[in-house]
Amino acid sequence: MTPTLVEARSICPKRMLHGPCGGVRDDGTCEVGPHITCPYPLILDQLPWRLAQDARLGHLMRPAPRVSGRLASKLAAGEFVILAELWPPADADLRRIVARYQALGPSVDAVNVADSPLAQPFMSSLAACAAFKQAGLEAIMNLSCKDRSRIALQAELMGAGALGINAVLCITGDHPTLGDHKAAPPVYDLDSFGLIRLARQLRDDGQFDSGRAVAGRPSYLIGAAGSPFTRPVEVQAERAAAKIFAGADFIATQAVFDLDRFATFARQMTDFGALERGRLIAGVAVVTTPEQARWLNSNVPGANVSPAFMEMLARALPSESRRAALRWNAEFVARLRQIEGVSGILLYAMEHDVESLGELLAEVARTDAGAGR
Numbered sequence: 452m453t454p455t456l457v458e459a460r461s462i463c464p465k466r467m468l469h470g471p472c473g474g475v476r477d478d479g480t481c482e483v484g485p486h487i488t489c490p491y492p493l494i495l496d497q498l499p500w501r502l503a504q505d506a507r508l509g510h511l512m513r514p515a516p517r518v519s520g521r522l523a524s525k526l527a528a529g530e531f532v533i534l535a536e537l538w539p540p541a542d543a544d545l546r547r548i549v550a551r552y553q554a555l556g557p558s559v560d561a562v563n564v565a566d567s568p569l570a571q572p573f574m575s576s577l578a579a580c581a582a583f584k585q586a587g588l589e590a591i592m593n594l595s596c597k598d599r600s601r602i603a604l605q606a607e608l609m610g611a612g613a614l615g616i617n618a619v620l621c622i623t624g625d626h627p628t629l630g631d632h633k634a635a636p637p638v639y640d641l642d643s644f645g646l647i648r649l650a651r652q653l654r655d656d657g658q659f660d661s662g663r664a665v666a667g668r669p670s671y672l673i674g675a676a677g678s679p680f681t682r683p684v685e686v687q688a689e690r691a692a693a694k695i696f697a698g699a700d701f702i703a704t705q706a707v708f709d710l711d712r713f714a715t716f717a718r719q720m721t722d723f724g725a726l727e728r729g730r731l732i733a734g735v736a737v738v739t740t741p742e743q744a745r746w747l748n749s750n751v752p753g754a755n756v757s758p759a760f761m762e763m764l765a766r767a768l769p770s771e772s773r774r775a776a777l778r779w780n781a782e783f784v785a786r787l788r789q790i791e792g793v794s795g796i797l798l799y800a801m802e803h804d805v806e807s808l809g810e811l812l813a814e815v816a817r818t819d820a821g822a823g824r
């Protein structure tokens with residue numbers, strides 16, 4: 452029997468109101484375990500983000516306030532942006548990691564700082580973002596609902612505003628059972644849609660969720676995650692568009708492996724009118740070894756590293772495989788840039804391999820120069 456939304460929320464370990472999350476596995480089961488079948492694909496017509504027809508009238512929405520900074524200016528001007536994902540250190544020392552990202556130079560517009568990825572403790576995203584800001588780099592604070600109530604989420608958002616963090620990426624977050632602190636209680640007071648609403652209320656309305664006024668409003672871009680390759684794929688563009696209509700300024704996606712599927716996703720977002728109001732940033736996993744490719748394929752829902760790429764790596768001489776992989780990645784980025792509606796890329800370094808990001812960006816610059824861009 453088809454569950455109701457209330458029943459689906461009682462099944463879902465994250466108690467999603469705006470499900471499904473990005474953790475649905477290819478067989479339709481939940482990221483938390485194969486004993487749970489994600490109920491949301493069965494009740495799409497009951498989901499609030501699908502029912503909010505008024506919210507889809509993007510052209511009637513109030514324009515977002517102007518946010519300062521290089522990332523905001525480039526996105527507003529329709530210029531292509533390059534973001535680099537960072538997992539903060541799992542210790543209390545940031546100097547080494549900040550220096551490595553500083554070495555990437557001005558080719559990176561902002562560093563996207565993860566929030567306890569894989570539900571494991573790392574340095575807080577807010578603290579790491581503050582250090583990047585001090586070092587002269589723009590920073591995007593990831594903020595997850597997994598272990599914060601709406602009180603704690605708003606506290607973090609105000610902290611981000613006070614420290615001049617350029618953007619907040621609102622995510623529901625990995626369930627604690629996926630990490631190494633399995634006894635940690637999940638919170639999930641809100642999901643990503645609820646968090647986008649909080650961030651927008653604070654910034655645009657100067658208001659807490661309680662209705663109490665905020666004197667000094669934060670000023671940041673609001674980002675959200677997109678999952679073009681996660682089941683059910685046919686509604687992912689609509690869900691990402693709904694996040695923009697809920698208040699997100701940009702969608703940063705999981706890593707893209709299938710360019711045709713991603714082009715369809717971008718076109719559908721355009722058709723929904725979402726890219727008139729927000730921007731679409733495509734994820735790129737910078738894979739340089741067969742081991743990394745195999746790990747992605749086995750562990751990340753929706754990941755599907757091209758068999759042609761694997762064959763190319765297998766054929767290349769060991770001394771040449773890394774360079775060949777980076778060339779392949781640069782060509783992939785060039786093809787992504789051709790897709791209409793794509794405003795930037797978010798580079799995911801595997802195994803903290805920031806050096807590969809730098810080499811890829813150099814390769815991209817060479818490809819651009821060759822193409823006269």
Ligand code: SF4
Pocket residue numbers: 462463464465466467470471472473474475476480481482483487488489490491
């Ligand atoms: S996959 Fe996500 S939305 Fe679906 S049941 Fe699991 S946690 Fe909930």
